[in-house]
Amino acid sequence: MPEAIHLDDYRRVVPPQTIDLLRRLAGRVRGRSLLHVNSTRVGGGVAEMLSRYVPLFEELGVPVRWDVISGAEEFFRVTKSLHNALQGQEQAFTAEMLAAYLETNRENAARLHLDSDVVIIHDPQPAALIVFTRRPASAGTGREGGRWIWRCHIDASRPQRRAWAFLRQFVTRYDGAIFSLPEFAQQLPIPQYLIHPSIDPLSEKNRDLTAEEVAAALDRLGVPRDKPILLQVSRFDRFKDPVGVINAYRLVKKHDDCRLVLAGGPADDDPEGAQVLAEVMAAAQGDADIHILVLPPAAHYEVNALQRAASIIVQKSTREGFGLTVAEGMWKGKPVIGGHAGGITEQIIEGVTGYTVTSVEGCAYRVRYLLHNPALASQMGHHGREYVRERFLITRDLAEHLALMVTLLHA
């Protein structure tokens, strides 16, 4: 069992005033309850983020719960289609599919205790809970019911209109919505807040590792360290373009020797993952320098070691909610080449912490350029780590959620 992380532990990585500010801010909402609801406890960025938030909110004196909705396979097939449609893919929805979505939300609303002062519902899967919930009075707000916020983690900038129209009828019932980027905002009659997601520098995925720990992990994973490693960590999802990364690697490989590691695993709520993985395996066939690693959701230590062993981090997404693997890579002092999508453009300062690219060829060119300029790559890595320290750590994220609670509860 890893040791519990406490707020004061973060003084090792952020200025001490940051922690003092968090505690004083939390004083304004101390004792006011907070509930998070999402669709999975393991796999994917949201579950990972919540597992870190919950104990820290508790330590700040904010009673917090994290509940997960349950549903049959059909429900998750529908929500995956909804997820893809909101990210712009054409998807077909039948009346039965939408009815199944609503029915599962109704069942979960009856099962869960949704009576906190602030309720944050994550992503489309549980968005309709609000329809089936009587909103009990929230102590001290002077208004009926707790304050409900819909937190959208996905790139909803160009949604399929039918899917968005379906979801919008629920979202408009909320007291506000949180999006990760301004371009994800919609025409809504409710406040739309901007909060970037974050990484936890003390988590197993981001904590410092010794060279021996890194070497041992790579040995176990069967990844030799005899040549530069290009790494993309993401679940096997078409929007992450893993086949595009393989194609870019092949262009690089014509000139420069290197290895490519694609590491990830399907989340519980992603039925499409196995199909994409099969396509990736087929694309990689016959090249011993391509390593496809299907890791369990809890392989944070292995991901950490891979990122530290890599020469260049790639995140060549074509659609992206935010793409926190970029911040993870930057935190390890690595230059990052990312797709020009979603939050990747927010994290990469062009030419300073890495590069954004829009094609296989662009990706290949930047990889080659960095392989040939290791001093520049190292400098970019340094800038990246400092930029993450300022903008993308969990302490900033916690502070903004507390600020939201202060605002919602007029505390």
Added chain:
Amino acid sequence: MSSEGAVQPFEFVACLELREMLGRVAWDERELLAGIEDAPADSLYYHTRSYFLRSRYLSALYPNDFATWAAIQVRDRVLGERLAVVDPFDFGDVELLRADLISVIDAHLGSRGTVPRVDTGEPFHFMRSTLIDVPATARATTLEEFRDGLARVDGSAIYYHFYEPARRRPEADPLRWLDALGRHDVADRVRALHPSMSSLDGMRAELLAICDQALGVHGA
């Protein structure tokens, strides 16, 4: 002459901002102009000042979002430069700032046959922010204590006290406090600083230098 000790203590206040998207975008410079005409005051503050709070790392061309957007996304460097030189700290009233921004864009558009617009770049997203103030642990009853507070408070406190005269609490005005303390010399020198030309760290260094000199600290 100093009357230190005879005035209310100065309480340092840190802050953070909760950012909100207004759901309005501009794809060309005329839409930017119209957006600035309609934007709430909090939006103008956000786009012309809070860069200093949210980005201590240089990540944009100018600290003025309107200028950066025109220069980078529209690729109209001339308008970007004309907007960048508008110093929000020159205006005591946000409506005067709004009028100046409008007049710069209007004059620029008047000199061109077409309205420059985003071609391959991103539209401008109008935002606003709410400042949430949080008491810092520092307070001062003397200039020495004021100097010590400046040295150790979070950077956001420097922002709150010196970059947000309109949105901070009235009692958080350091110039008023310095005047009440009888240190008009220090207040006048602080008044002469140009926040828009400094980062928060740079501003803190300038403030400390002024205090050190006033206190006769060796080497100041």
